[in-house]
Every structure is written in structure tokens, then in C-alpha cells.
Amino acid sequence: MKVLEAVNSWRRNTVVVGNDLWHADSNHLTQQQLEHRRARNIGYQALLFAAAFLVLLAIILIKSQTTTASDVDGVLLVYTFFVTIFQLSRLVASLFYTASYERALSAHEAHQEPFTPAISFVIPAYNEEKEIARTIRNCYLSHYPPEKTEVIVINDASTDGTRDEIVKMKQLYPQLVFVDWVTNKGKRHGMAEGFRRASGELVIQLDSDSRIDPRDIHNVVEPFRNPRVGAVSYHTEPVNADANILTRMQAAYYFLSFRILKAAESTFRMVFCCSGCASAYRREMILPLLDDWLKETFLGLPVTWGDDRSITNRVIQLGYETMYSSSVRAYTIVPTTLKQFIKQQIRWKKGWFVNSIFASKFIIKRDPFVAFTYFFPLMIVTIMTPVMASRAFIYTPLVHGFSSTLYYMLGVFAVAALFLIFYRLYARENPYYPYVFLWACLNMIVLSYMLFVALVTIQNRGWGTRETHTKPQPTA
Amino acid sequence: MRAHPYVFRSTSYFKMVFLLISGALLAVIVIGSIYVENEPALSPRAIFADVRGAYLSAIWSPYQNLAVASTANAKAIPVLTYHRLVRDVNDVANVTVANFQDQMLALKKAGWQSVSLQEFEEFIEGRRTLPEKSFLLTFDDAAKDSFYPVDPILKALGFHATNFVIVASSEIPRSTYYLVPKEIERMIASGRWSIGSHSFDGHRPYPADPAGQTGVYFADRLWLSEQSRLETVSEFSARVRQDLAAAKKDLETTYNVPIRSFAFPLGNETGVNGANNFPEGASTTEAIARSLYKFGFLQLNNQHFTFAFPTREALPGDIASMTAHLLGTDFIVRRIHVDHDWDGERLLSIMENGRMKTLPYEDDFSENRGWIPAWGALSIGRNNFELKATDSHSSASAFLDGSALWDDYGFDLTANWQSGHIFALADVIDSSTYDACVYSRGEVRIQSTVRGQTRTLVAKKVPAIAYSDSARLGIRVHGATIECTWDYASVLESYERKHAGGVGVQVWNETLGVAEAQVSSVIVRPYFASNTPS
Incomplete structure (x- = not known):
């Protein structure tokens, strides 16, 4: 755990202070060095x-x-x-x-007027006392006009000190929108509440333990210049990657699944899962979907996993494009024990299965190419x-x-x-x-x-974020 | 909705390129796999063998250009038989890769050099000479394991080998056990391999009676189940002829090489029991094979000298015509079957012992210098040579490898002889063709045995001949004379000697299982030097 703390604080510092290791150092290179580096890269x-x-x-x-x-x-x-x-x-x-990303964002004519829509961060939280304050603060550090930045945090009846942490942050940032529930409703309801309360044109959904590099926020809104784009998933890496062999392996897996698999989906602008840890949606597009989404059932029981996948599928169903962006760096915490990891995998597989069945009903009509090649x-x-x-x-x-x-x-x-x-x-x-x-x-x-x-175990529905084994059933 | 400068641009361009590239990849993998599958040089075994060959060549480079020890010409050369090389040390039928490697390296270090099948055939026919310490290395069946583990070793040592191919097995599609024709072509193209015939399809069991008991294809009459009868003798002959001719023709047309050698599969020589329903089967097959091939390879079975001699026409002129007639290769070539547990030293000693020995020859039995037990039990060591009949036999016999070309010599031996009869053998061609002085108590006899038929030439009562713990007896042969000696004195002569040959010892007793003698020393000297006691 000491290692984990040390790594976390290092990451925090680099993110907040902006000491970007692999981007910053290219600024002070001479032309010759740059050319040398380019040649070496080739x-x-x-x-x-x-x-x-x-x-x-x-x-x-x-x-x-x-x-x-x-x-x-x-x-x-x-x-x-x-x-x-x-x-x-x-x-x-x-x-x-x-190439596909750039093509999606190409304009009729040279058109570089600033694009700064109002944004709302939505953070549903449950028993996250350690990370929640940092997650909230990080949103306010975004390099974005403060008057266009909104942060909404939903405390889903946490039983630890999460509420106190949020109250502390509320004192620091009075504009923080704090939704405090006394009964546990589940993550999906937290997300929905966020969509409803949000005033921004774009809603950025974050996990209570994840954050987006504040300097990349312009890249967060960038893809939404194209009106066809409904949701974007951002490149996410584990912040605790060096904790042990399991987390290092997950770091490799995250990279593969974002930079290769999601990127591959993004080529045809149909990303099937805008990951819950860091994704943005068009609010106006989502609002009509919410009731249907909240009532989602499978085999007669409410679905409590794969919320991100489920909402993304509905966006695709509407006819919007969904994309992945590698130019935003987001960080999250991954399970450090095999047990947690396996539980997470099982939850994801359940989510994948239920939503694949859902999507299979419309995907052929929506895009036969993607349906049959992927x-x-x-x-x-x-x-x-x-x-x-x-x-x-x-x-x-x-x-x-x-x-x-x-x-x-x-x-x-x-x-x-x-x-x-x-x-x-x-x-x-x-x-x-x-x-x-x-x-x-x-x-x-x-x-x-x-x-x-x-x-x-598909009929076993749990709340589901990381380290919660004894979460009560949601009162949906 | 307000006008937006950002246009919708479809992904159809990427879809097209994606389909093209993915389709191309699919095609490359499928077509590539089909192509590579038929390309033996790219199989993992071949790649592994190449890597191993390079490695062995590197570590054995000091031996690669080893000077040949002798410049003399070989009079006869040995032939080795292997089947597959295996990793399993418990496989008693096949030599391990490690042992084979050890054997080949030992031979190379000792100056031995392998020859191609063609060189061997020409040598036997007297059309070419080969240096001493030449040998022919053969593998039966053309299994994958008789090529891939072997080839790197041949490559590293500059050796050559011969594989006897079972045509039908080589044509099994996608065989994982046998070499397929493309592999055999590649094997021949390497320049390190020759091929011979190992029948068309005669290497597996066939039913030989209605109960389904199996017989040996080339030795038994097979059961014709449709007609519920055994095949007739003429059907047997026709079938064998058809198989052997087809094998020769198929190999010659497929690989474009002359096929003049045939290795008998199974029964005829290896002691595999067939149905035994046709006593003349093996000899019939041999006669048919003789009409189609120049040479037929069988395994050695302790009844013959180890090395293969040139044909009777090709044997050097200084060998009397009758000797040449008996000793010279006449179709059958005998091979050393290398046992699974022989190391390099063991094989090397057998091959060195088989080389032509020179006179005078003295042996104190500190080790076995090539005495081959034709029957009975022979133990050699600690300066003693003990020959003993086994329980169910009345006699035991042994002869000295490498002595085949001797002529005009005296063979004296000192023995502990306490019962029965003791034979001093001379003019040994094989275990059933020799001349002998037979010593019994108070009597001596000269016998000539040719292909198992024994004739007493002359006999004589000699009271001095008695059991002794150091009986000094001998046989001298020169010209047409066979002479027996007791205590170095001539006791009997015959003038009916027909051929020359090597030396041997036999014991015989009318009671089963008791014949025995211990020999403490032997000396063989040229005739002119053998008249005086040493």
C-alpha cells in the first residue's frame, strides 16, 4: 500500500503541476535533435x-x-x-x-473559432472517502472557463466518510452541486440524476476514483464540434499500475483495449462502450433516453452492471456516432487483488452479454458493415x-x-x-x-x-464498483 | 438548428480499405498456410534441424576436415542399420539421438567415413575402390524420425546416409510419421542421402488365416477372405513380384534415381514370427528380389563376418576362386543392427574388430577383439575365452571377425579341455562353411563343412590326445593341405582343401548342455613360420 500511495502522489503531482514527461520535453529540443529523433522513430x-x-x-x-x-x-x-x-x-x-478521427472533425472551410460549450462533470460516489475530494478538486483545476464548468457529485448514501469529504469540498467550492441521498439507489440512478441536474451542453461522466488530466479538457470537448458525435470515450490508464504484477498486467490490458480495440471501433465511429471511468455525452441527446435506460431489465430483474455500455448502445441506436479519443489522458484505479479483479471481470462480462443481446436487435439496420465485420x-x-x-x-x-x-x-x-x-x-x-x-x-x-x-450468475445483481462486497441491493 | 460548419464525413473510405487489407490478410494466411503446408523446408522440424545442423557444425568444426588415417583400400566394408532416432531411452527398438550422435562422432574421430549407396554398390561390384574405414549408413522405413534428427549430424560431420523407403507409407497423405514424397525429394536434393527400396506395402501385418492371425507379407501365404482360402504358391509369387517391381518402378519414376538395392522388411531376417504357413516363402521372395534388384539387405545374425565383401567376380585375384565363390557377395548384404544401448565406443569397437586382420595374430583375451559366438555362450575377458553350449544344445561355436581373407596359416590354441570334443576351425567363410580339426579323446579327424553339409575327410586314432588343462592343439592350412597338430606336432593331414578363410573354435558333447572349453591363448602365424613351436 505504501508503494501505491507513493505512486498515486507522484501521478497526482505530475497531473496537477503539469510536468508532462513525454510531451513537455519535446518543446526545448533543437531542430537538429528533433530531426534526429524523427529519423530514429522512422x-x-x-x-x-x-x-x-x-x-x-x-x-x-x-x-x-x-x-x-x-x-x-x-x-x-x-x-x-x-x-x-x-x-x-x-x-x-x-x-x-x-485518420478517421481527423476526418470526423474536418470542416467545410478553415474554421477555427473557439469551441467552448458549457460542461458538467458528473461524479456518482459510493463509499469513496479516500479519493472523492481529489476527484472533485481535479475537475475544478480544468483549463476551462470557470463559468462554463459545473461539477455535480451524487452521494449514493455512502456509509463511510464520503459525505464529510464532499461537504468539505462544498465549503471550498460553493458552486459544487451536491446531491445527497439517504437511501442507496445504485450507480445508474446516480448517473441519471447527474444528467438531469446538469446545465452544461456536454456531460462528462467520471467514476468517483477517476480523473481527466486538467490540461486535456479542450480535447475533451473537441470531438463534439461535429454534431453527429453523441458520446466520446477517453483514453484511460490505471493510476496504480505499479502496485503489483496484476495491476501492471491490467495497465497493458487497458492500453490494448483503449488504444487498439476502442480505437479500432472508433475508426468506424461506433464505440460500443464509452467507458464509465471517463466519457462525455451530449446532454440533450441523453435526457429522452433516461427513463427507458433506468427501467432496463434482463430476465425480469433490473440490470445493475454495464451502465456505461448500456447508455452508449442507446446513443448508437439513436443514430449518433460514438468515438474514442487518445488525446485525452484519464486515470482510474484498478483492482489490486485477484479476487476484486475477477469480480470486476465477471461484472463486465455480464454487462457485455446483456448489452450485446440488446444491440444485436438494431445493429444490422444501424450499420450492417460494423454488424458483420465486428x-x-x-x-x-x-x-x-x-x-x-x-x-x-x-x-x-x-x-x-x-x-x-x-x-x-x-x-x-x-x-x-x-x-x-x-x-x-x-x-x-x-x-x-x-x-x-x-x-x-x-x-x-x-x-x-x-x-x-x-x-x-447472471441473476445475481449487485451495485458494483470496486471494493464493495456487501453492497445492499438497490431500491430501484 | 443552427448551421454547423462541421460536415458529416462518412467512414466508407475506411471501410473499403479495411475490407481490402483484412481480406488480403485472410488470403495471405489461408493461401500461405496451404503453400507452406506443402513446403517441407518450412516445417518446424526442418527449421529445427537446420538450426541444429548449424550448431553442430560449429561445435564439431575441428573434426570436419579430419585427415583420413589410412590411404589403403578397403577390402570389405561394414553396413549399419538404424530405424528411427528417438528421445525415449526406454525405446528398445530405436537408438536415441544422443547415442547416435556419440556413435557418429566416435567414428569420425577414429577416421571412419561414410559412403553413398551408389559408391557402396560400385565397390561391391568391383567398379571402384574405397579407402579403408569406409562404411555405409542405412535407415529403414523412411520415417520422419530417420531424417530430421539425423540430417544435422550428417551435415556437421560430412557423412552420407541411405534411407530405405516403404512406397505406400511415403504416400500416406499428411503423414506425421513417414516422410512424404516432397520431403524425400528434399532429402535426396541435400546430397547427403540416397534411397533404396523397402517394398511397396510389405511392411505391415496381413491376415494369414481365417481367425485373423497375421502373417509376414514376404514369407507367409495370406488369407483371401473373399474366397475363404489361403493364396496359392503361384499367387504368393505373383503378389511378391508385383510388390517388389512396383516399389522399384515407383521410386525410380518419382525420384529419378536408379533403385538397385532392396532392404527386406520384417520376417525374412529379423526373427519376427509370421504365421509360418509357408516354409519356402522367404527363399521364394529372395529369388524374386534377386531377379529385380542387385542387392538385398538383411541383418547380421552372428553367422557371418561383419563386413560386406565385393562380389565373387570382384574379389581380388589373390583369393582362391573357391573362396571368392563362397565369400563374395551374391545379392545378400548383411548389416550391423545397431542396438539401442550402444554408445560410440561400443559401435566403434565392433567396427574396428571387423576390419581385416593381419598375420601374425595373437590373442590373450584381455578384451574381445572380434570373436563372434555363432551359437552357444561365449564369454571373453580376464585373459580367458570360455565357450559353452547352452542347455538345449550339444555344441557351441565361435569365429574371429576380420579373419576372412587369411590363407596359408597355422592356428594354434591352448585350451582347458576336459570333456567331449574340441574343434580348431580354419578356412571359415561363415558359421556353416569351414574346415576343422576335430579332437576327441584318443582320436583326431579332419572335416570339411560347406553350407552346413559336413564331410569327414580323414580320421586317425592318436593315443596321445587326452583331456588336459592346457591342451595345445592346432590346425594348419596351406595350398590343398589341411594339417592337424597336437603339442605342435603334426598328427593328421588331408589334401582335399578347397578354399581359404578365417579361424574359429567349436566344442561338442553328445550330452546336451555340457560341451565346454576354456581357451587361454591363440596364435595364428603365416604357414612358413608356423612349423616351429613358439
Whole structure:
């Protein structure tokens, strides 16, 4: 925990003081140094592309061996081909993220008038005494006109010192909108209350433990220049990444899922989950959706997870575009114990499953391209992966011998290697890249099976943020 | 709604590019996989073998250009048989990679050099000479494990090997056990490998009776289940001929190399039991094989000298014509079957022992210098040579490897002989062709045995011949004369000697399982020097 505190305070300082390590230092470089650096970068990228080529060759070799082995499992073979090409297609899509982002924001004519819509930060909080004050203060530190900045915090009947912390902040910032509930209603209601109370044109939803770098706030509003954009998810990294091996692995996973997977979705301007830790929405667009969203049920019970995914899906359903922005840096805290982590994964999988069923009803009409190149293949892959992993590790070795299993594992690691190359291509400074393999390993032998657990326990509805095991059922 | 300067720009451009690139990737992976699958050089085994070859070449570079120890020409050369190289030390049928590596390195260090099958064939036919310490390295079955683990070692040592291919097995699609034709082509193209025939499809069991008991394809009459009968002898011959001819033709057309050698699979030599329903099966097959191939490879079974000699026509002129007739290779070539637990030293000693020995030859049995027990039990060591009949046999016999080309010599031995009869063998061609002085109490006899048929040439009562713990007996052969000596004195002569050959010892007793003798020393000297006691 001491390490965690130290890391947290370091991050806080860097964010607040603005000592940006990898952006700031390029300002004082000479022209020559800049050119040298550019040349080096080009060389580095060429190296990465060569590596990608080799990994692709390795994948082809592995696949060819899988087809040659006479004791191979045909079902597994078809599946590995399918999943490999699906993963590669995600990498391809992520390559066009930046171009697509810029294209979405291009204007008819040179038009650079300042764009400063009123913004409202919404922070639903439950038992967050340690972080809530910092989260609120960080909103007020935003480099944005104060008269256009609003902060709304909802205390969902916290049982610890959260309320006192918010009251302290209210004294510091009298303009803070403080909603204090005496009965626990659940996060979704907190978010909805925020949307309703907000006066800003844009609503920025934050988790009670997450924050956006105050200097990036202009990039937060930037995508909304385009009227078709309804919601934007911001690049988020774990602030406690260095706490232990699990958090480092999650840091690698966060990077993959934001900068590669969400970016790939963003290329076609259809991000299916604007992450709850840091996303912004158009308020006017959301308000009519709220009642329906709050009443969402699945198999007769109210849905208490995947709130972010659920609201994003409704935005997509309306016909708006949803995007991801890598030019905003947001930070959140990730679980530090395996138990918390697994619980979170199960919750996410439940959310993914319920919302995928919801989205499958309209996605073909909304955008057949995305439906058939991404949405449905993803559903097949996610559902098949645990089935195929158990087939590869249990059934196949018993019936066909170990060669299929071996090639399956080699294939998984080869694809992980390709992801790693893109990881390095997109963010050379991010130090957690070796953990991509660990993640692939963990996913193969543990996490993918959590889908089964999620489906079995789908009728068990908890409130759900991080460290709450004994949260009361919401009184929705 | 107010006019907005930001326009909607669709993502259709990205969709198109995405589809193009992803489609191209899919095509590359699928087509690439199909292509690579048929490209043996890119299989992981091949890549691993290449890496291993480079590694071995590096660490063995000092041995690579080792000067050949001898410039003399070989008179006969040994042939080694392996099947697969394995990792499992408990596999008693196959040599481990580690042992094979040790064996090859030991041979290389000792100056041995392997030859190609073509060189071997030409040597046997007398069309070329080969330096001493040449050997032929063969593998049966053309399994993947008889190429991929072997090739790096050959490459690093500059060796050559021969694989005997079972045609039908090589044509099993996507076989993970046997080399497929593309791999065999690549193997031949490496320049380090020759191929021979190991039948078309005669290497697996076939039903030989209605109960489904299996027989040996080339030795048993097979069961024709549609007609509920055993095949006739002529059907057997037709089937064998068809298989052997098809194998030769198929290999020659597929790989464009002449196929002149055939390794008999299973039954004929290896002692695998078939249905035993056709006693003439093996010899019929041998006759058919002889009509199609130049050489037929069988395993050694302690009845022959280890090395393969040139044909009777090609044997050097200084060997009497009858010797050449008996000793020269006539179709059958015998191979050393390398056992799973031999290390390099063991194999090297067997090969060194098989080399042609020179006269005079003295042996005090401090170690085995090449005595081969044809039957019975032989133990050598601690300066003693003990030959003993096994429980169910009346005799035991051993002969000296590498002595085949001796002629005109005297062979004297000192033995502890306490019962039965003791034979001093000379002119040994193999375990069933030799001349012998047979010593019994009070009697001596000269016998000539040719292919198991024994004829007594002459016999004589000699009262001086008696059991002794140091009986000094001997046999001298020169010209047409066979001469027996007792205490270094000539006791009997015969003038009907027909051929030359090596030396050996036999014991015989009418009672089963008791024949035995211990020999403490032997000396073999050129005839002109053998008349005086040492």
C-alpha cells in the first residue's frame, strides 16, 4: 500500500503541476535533435513493421502445421483461423483510427473559432472517502472557463466518510452541486440524476476514483464540434499500475483495449462502450433516453452492471456516432487483488452479454458493415473462446493428442506478439508492454472462462464498483 | 438548428480499405498456410534441424576436415542399420539421438567415413575402390524420425546416409510419421542421402488365416477372405513380384534415381514370427528380389563376418576362386543392427574388430577383439575365452571377425579341455562353411563343412590326445593341405582343401548342455613360420 500511495502522489503531482514527461520535453529540443529523433522513430517503426511481418510468417507457419498434423482437431482449426483473422482485422482497423478521427472533425472551410460549450462533470460516489475530494478538486483545476464548468457529485448514501469529504469540498467550492441521498439507489440512478441536474451542453461522466488530466479538457470537448458525435470515450490508464504484477498486467490490458480495440471501433465511429471511468455525452441527446435506460431489465430483474455500455448502445441506436479519443489522458484505479479483479471481470462480462443481446436487435439496420465485420464476429469469438479453450486443453489432448493444443497455444502467443508490436508502435513510452503475454496467458487459462461464471450468475445483481462486497441491493 | 460548419464525413473510405487489407490478410494466411503446408523446408522440424545442423557444425568444426588415417583400400566394408532416432531411452527398438550422435562422432574421430549407396554398390561390384574405414549408413522405413534428427549430424560431420523407403507409407497423405514424397525429394536434393527400396506395402501385418492371425507379407501365404482360402504358391509369387517391381518402378519414376538395392522388411531376417504357413516363402521372395534388384539387405545374425565383401567376380585375384565363390557377395548384404544401448565406443569397437586382420595374430583375451559366438555362450575377458553350449544344445561355436581373407596359416590354441570334443576351425567363410580339426579323446579327424553339409575327410586314432588343462592343439592350412597338430606336432593331414578363410573354435558333447572349453591363448602365424613351436 505504501508503494501505491507513493505512486498515486507522484501521478497526482505530475497531473496537477503539469510536468508532462513525454510531451513537455519535446518543446526545448533543437531542430537538429528533433530531426534526429524523427529519423530514429522512422527506423524504429520500420523495425516494428519488419517484426510484424515475421510474426505474420510465424502465424502462417503455425497455421500450416495445424492443418498438416494428422491428429489435428478440425473444429479447433476452423476456430483458430477465424479468431486469428478477426484479431488481425482489429489491428488493421486501429491503424486508421487517427485518420478517421481527423476526418470526423474536418470542416467545410478553415474554421477555427473557439469551441467552448458549457460542461458538467458528473461524479456518482459510493463509499469513496479516500479519493472523492481529489476527484472533485481535479475537475475544478480544468483549463476551462470557470463559468462554463459545473461539477455535480451524487452521494449514493455512502456509509463511510464520503459525505464529510464532499461537504468539505462544498465549503471550498460553493458552486459544487451536491446531491445527497439517504437511501442507496445504485450507480445508474446516480448517473441519471447527474444528467438531469446538469446545465452544461456536454456531460462528462467520471467514476468517483477517476480523473481527466486538467490540461486535456479542450480535447475533451473537441470531438463534439461535429454534431453527429453523441458520446466520446477517453483514453484511460490505471493510476496504480505499479502496485503489483496484476495491476501492471491490467495497465497493458487497458492500453490494448483503449488504444487498439476502442480505437479500432472508433475508426468506424461506433464505440460500443464509452467507458464509465471517463466519457462525455451530449446532454440533450441523453435526457429522452433516461427513463427507458433506468427501467432496463434482463430476465425480469433490473440490470445493475454495464451502465456505461448500456447508455452508449442507446446513443448508437439513436443514430449518433460514438468515438474514442487518445488525446485525452484519464486515470482510474484498478483492482489490486485477484479476487476484486475477477469480480470486476465477471461484472463486465455480464454487462457485455446483456448489452450485446440488446444491440444485436438494431445493429444490422444501424450499420450492417460494423454488424458483420465486428459486432457478430466478436460475439462468436467471445462465446466460443472459453468453449474452444476447454476443448483445446481438455478434450483434444484426450482424443487427438497434444499437437493441437500446442499449436493453439503457439497461435495465441503469436497473435499476442502481433498486438505487442502495435502496442509499441502506438506508444513507445508505455512500459507495461511485456505484460501483454501475461494477459494473453491469463485470458486463455482463466479469464475467458469467466463468461461461463457470468452467465450462470447472471441473476445475481449487485451495485458494483470496486471494493464493495456487501453492497445492499438497490431500491430501484 | 443552427448551421454547423462541421460536415458529416462518412467512414466508407475506411471501410473499403479495411475490407481490402483484412481480406488480403485472410488470403495471405489461408493461401500461405496451404503453400507452406506443402513446403517441407518450412516445417518446424526442418527449421529445427537446420538450426541444429548449424550448431553442430560449429561445435564439431575441428573434426570436419579430419585427415583420413589410412590411404589403403578397403577390402570389405561394414553396413549399419538404424530405424528411427528417438528421445525415449526406454525405446528398445530405436537408438536415441544422443547415442547416435556419440556413435557418429566416435567414428569420425577414429577416421571412419561414410559412403553413398551408389559408391557402396560400385565397390561391391568391383567398379571402384574405397579407402579403408569406409562404411555405409542405412535407415529403414523412411520415417520422419530417420531424417530430421539425423540430417544435422550428417551435415556437421560430412557423412552420407541411405534411407530405405516403404512406397505406400511415403504416400500416406499428411503423414506425421513417414516422410512424404516432397520431403524425400528434399532429402535426396541435400546430397547427403540416397534411397533404396523397402517394398511397396510389405511392411505391415496381413491376415494369414481365417481367425485373423497375421502373417509376414514376404514369407507367409495370406488369407483371401473373399474366397475363404489361403493364396496359392503361384499367387504368393505373383503378389511378391508385383510388390517388389512396383516399389522399384515407383521410386525410380518419382525420384529419378536408379533403385538397385532392396532392404527386406520384417520376417525374412529379423526373427519376427509370421504365421509360418509357408516354409519356402522367404527363399521364394529372395529369388524374386534377386531377379529385380542387385542387392538385398538383411541383418547380421552372428553367422557371418561383419563386413560386406565385393562380389565373387570382384574379389581380388589373390583369393582362391573357391573362396571368392563362397565369400563374395551374391545379392545378400548383411548389416550391423545397431542396438539401442550402444554408445560410440561400443559401435566403434565392433567396427574396428571387423576390419581385416593381419598375420601374425595373437590373442590373450584381455578384451574381445572380434570373436563372434555363432551359437552357444561365449564369454571373453580376464585373459580367458570360455565357450559353452547352452542347455538345449550339444555344441557351441565361435569365429574371429576380420579373419576372412587369411590363407596359408597355422592356428594354434591352448585350451582347458576336459570333456567331449574340441574343434580348431580354419578356412571359415561363415558359421556353416569351414574346415576343422576335430579332437576327441584318443582320436583326431579332419572335416570339411560347406553350407552346413559336413564331410569327414580323414580320421586317425592318436593315443596321445587326452583331456588336459592346457591342451595345445592346432590346425594348419596351406595350398590343398589341411594339417592337424597336437603339442605342435603334426598328427593328421588331408589334401582335399578347397578354399581359404578365417579361424574359429567349436566344442561338442553328445550330452546336451555340457560341451565346454576354456581357451587361454591363440596364435595364428603365416604357414612358413608356423612349423616351429613358439
